Amino acid sequence: xxxAVKQRTYQGEQTHxxxxxxxxxxxxxxxxxxxxxxxxxxELKMSKSGLFAHFGSxxxxxxxxxxxxxxxxxxxxxxxxxxxxxxLPRLQSMLEAWVSYMEKSLFKGGCFxxxxxxxxxxxxxxxxxxxxxxxxxWLDTLExxxxxxxxxxxxxxxxxxxxxxxxxxxxxxxxxxxxxxxxDRRAFDRARQAIRxxxxxxxxxxxxxxxN
Amino acid sequence: xxxAVKQRTYQGEQTHxxxxxxxxxxxxxxxxxxxxxxxxxxELKMSKSGLFAHFGSxxxxxxxxxxxxxxxxxxxxxxxxxxxxxxLPRLQSMLEAWVSYMEKSLFKGGCFxxxxxxxxxxxxxxxxxxxxxxxxxWLDTLExxxxxxxxxxxxxxxxxxxxxxxxxxxxxxxxxxxxxxxxDRRAFDRARQAIRxxxxxxxxxxxxxxxN
DNA sequence: CCTACCGATCGGTAGG
DNA sequence: CCTACCGATCGGTAGG
Numbered sequence: 285x286x287x288a289v290k291q292r293t294y295q296g297e298q299t300h301x302x303x304x305x306x307x308x309x310x311x312x313x314x315x316x317x318x319x320x321x322x323x324x325x326x327e328l329k330m331s332k333s334g335l336f337a338h339f340g341s342x343x344x345x346x347x348x349x350x351x352x353x354x355x356x357x358x359x360x361x362x363x364x365x366x367x368x369x370x371x372l373p374r375l376q377s378m379l380e381a382w383v384s385y386m387e388k389s390l391f392k393g394g395c396f397x398x399x400x401x402x403x404x405x406x407x408x409x410x411x412x413x414x415x416x417x418x419x420x421x422w423l424d425t426l427e428x429x430x431x432x433x434x435x436x437x438x439x440x441x442x443x444x445x446x447x448x449x450x451x452x453x454x455x456x457x458x459x460x461x462x463x464x465x466x467x468d469r470r471a472f473d474r475a476r477q478a479i480r481x482x483x484x485x486x487x488x489x490x491x492x493x494x495x496n
Numbered sequence: 497x498x499x500a501v502k503q504r505t506y507q508g509e510q511t512h513x514x515x516x517x518x519x520x521x522x523x524x525x526x527x528x529x530x531x532x533x534x535x536x537x538x539e540l541k542m543s544k545s546g547l548f549a550h551f552g553s554x555x556x557x558x559x560x561x562x563x564x565x566x567x568x569x570x571x572x573x574x575x576x577x578x579x580x581x582x583x584l585p586r587l588q589s590m591l592e593a594w595v596s597y598m599e600k601s602l603f604k605g606g607c608f609x610x611x612x613x614x615x616x617x618x619x620x621x622x623x624x625x626x627x628x629x630x631x632x633x634w635l636d637t638l639e640x641x642x643x644x645x646x647x648x649x650x651x652x653x654x655x656x657x658x659x660x661x662x663x664x665x666x667x668x669x670x671x672x673x674x675x676x677x678x679x680d681r682r683a684f685d686r687a688r689q690a691i692r693x694x695x696x697x698x699x700x701x702x703x704x705x706x707x708n
Numbered sequence: 709c710c711t712a713c714c715g716a717t718c719g720g721t722a723g724g
Numbered sequence: 725c726c727t728a729c730c731g732a733t734c735g736g737t738a739g740g
Contacts, residue, residue, distance in 0.1 A: 299725090313618035317530070321719065333721080334725045342719060393618040402614035405676035406525035406605040416677055450670055450683070451690050457673070458666030464617035465628055471662070478663050485697055511709090533735065545737085546709045554735060710740080718733070724726080 300338055303328060304352040307345065311353075313393030315403045316346045316411065346411045353396040354418055360385045362425070372438035372483070375429040379452055379479050386460050387472045394464040398457060423449055430486075443486045451482045512550055515540060516564040519557065523565075525605030527615045528558045528623065558623045565608040566630055572597045574637070584650035584695070587641040591664055591691050598672050599684045606676045610669060635661055642698075655698045663694045 306327050311319045321342060325332045339345040365377040386395055393399050401419055404412040427449035433439040439448075455478035462471035518539050523531045533554060537544045551557040577589040598607055605611050613631055616624040639661035645651040651660075667690035674683035 296725095315527070315529075315615065317527075320717080322717065331726055332719090333727080336720075337725065399614055399617075401673065401677055402611055403527065405611075405673070419677060446682075447686055447689060450674065450686050451667060454666040454670030454690070455663060458662055458669065461613065461617070461669070462662065465613055465631060470658075474659055474662050477659060478666070481697060485693060508709095532733080534733065543710055544735090545711080548736075549709065712738085714735105714737075716734080719731100721730075722728085 303335060303338060304349060307349040308353050308356070308396055309392045311346075311349055311393075312391035312396040312399050316349065316400050317403065319346070319349065321345070343409070343411060347414060350400070350411065350414050350418070356390070357385075357397070360390070371429065371433040371436040375426070375433060376479075376483070378426070378429070379456065380476070382456055383459065383472055383475050383479075386456070386463070387469075389463075395457075395460045398460050423453060426452060437488060439483070439486050440488050448482060448486050452479050455479060455482070515547060515550060516561060519561040520565050520568070520608055521604045523558075523561055523605075524603035524608040524611050528561065528612050529615065531558070531561065533557070555621070555623060559626060562612070562623065562626050562630070568602070569597075569609070572602070583641065583645040583648040587638070587645060588691075588695070590638070590641070591668065592688070594668055595671065595684055595687050595691075598668070598675070599681075601675075607669075607672045610672050635665060638665060649700060651695070651698050652700050660694060660698050664691050667691060667694070 303324070307319055307324060310324060310327070321332050321336055324345075325335045328335065339348060361378060361381045364381055365374050368374040368377040397415070397419060401415050404415050427445045430439060430443075430445040430448045434441050434443075434445065455475045459471040459475035462468050462474075515536070519531055519536060522536060522539065533544050533548055536557075537547045540547065551560060573590060573593045576593055577586050580586045580589040609627070609631060613627050616627050639657045642651060642655075642657040642660045646653050646655075646657065667687045671683040671687035674680055674686075
């Protein structure tokens with residue numbers, strides 16, 4: 285009896301995970317609104333209401349999908365950089381992990397957060413609020429590591445940490461867009477190059493972009 | 497009789513323009529799929545089928561909306577820079593016009609092309625094809641002006657024009673995203689600053705980002 | 709430009 | 725987890 289219950293709970297959890305994996309894939313390509321319950325049920329060969337039972341509403345499904353995507357992002361991009369020394373080394377490590385993660389094209393539609401942040405930037409509600417908070421927090425993490433690099437004399441004290449954070453964020457996002465739209469894989473190395481220049485030009489002693 | 501016909505044609509054209517103006521506004525905020533015929537008809541206080549008569553299908557409406565948005569972009573960003581001397585001056589003029597155009601927030605959801613390119617990057621079809629072609633053409637325009645600046649000895653011959661084109665494109669897109677998502681108006685000046693640095697570090701004689 | 713429809717699909721519920 | 729529904733809305737059509 286006890287085993288059966290446990291079995292069912294384990295099965296339920298597995299199903300839950302499978303649903304969210306498929307949901308991230310669909311949402312990265314067609315958005316969190318394009319993620320309809322019927323579409324998702326069809327993909328998983330489940331009934332609509334069977335799937336629906338796992339979540340109370342479409343909004344709850346969207347929020348759970350955002351959370352699942354967040355966990356993968358943290359695991360792929362942030363956690364591997366924890367052992368790295370703080371300051372410039374960790375900043376570079378996180379940025380390289382981020383570019384690699386995009387280059388691997390883990391999800392059908394590329395970066396999940398790039399897709400859904402554009403989709404929800406004008407749709408008020410808890411889903412937008414959560415997406416905004418996560419992106420803000422990632423920008424803060426980058427900015428903070430720039431500040432740490434300054435305090436360790438790895439970057440010039442006179443540059444604005446927010447400015448450098450935004451610049452590196454910008455070029456990585458551009459790589460995702462260029463790849464998704466133009467299918468140009470050179471976009472990833474361009475992002476790496478742009479990151480190097482953004483960091484070098486903020487260094488304590490500036491190295492020119494090209495030899496003159 | 498003839499006047500009446502002309503009148504009706506003129507009226508029809510006016511209505512057509514009004515529809516597309518509203519369509520761009522809705523699509524910039526809620527996407528070209530969120531632009532439903534019922535929603536658009538409601539906004540314009542027309543019947544669904546009355547509005548539908550102007551276009552043969554939803555796809556035709558989407559394509560017409562993309563074209564209308566393109567015309568506004570050309571008029572706001574590209575045309576004003578035609579009188580400017582080619583090379584670095586024209587490049588800077590186009591980029592400043594682009595940032596200003598975003599800062600003005602002409603449409604409800606910010607940059608139309610930022611919104612719909614993210615939405616359609618995984619939806620094959622003529623709408624995606626058209627959006628991709630327009631974005632490709634804008635990137636080519638920027639890259640071409642970098643090349644012109646090189647041939648006029650305003651930028652270093654050893655830098656890659658595509659790299660600089662992508663970088664400036666990236667930082668302007670980042671400004672739109674940051675403003676739409678975080679409502680931080682400093683994003684526009686950060687974009688201007690990032691453009692200056694991208695250009696300065698590609699100049700014939702490099703100026704450091706900060707005085708050392 | 710309108711009214712009056714069509715089948716399909718949406719999010720969601722009842723009941724098991 | 726299922727079948728069998730609900731009202732609302734979707735893109736689109738007929739006929740005027």
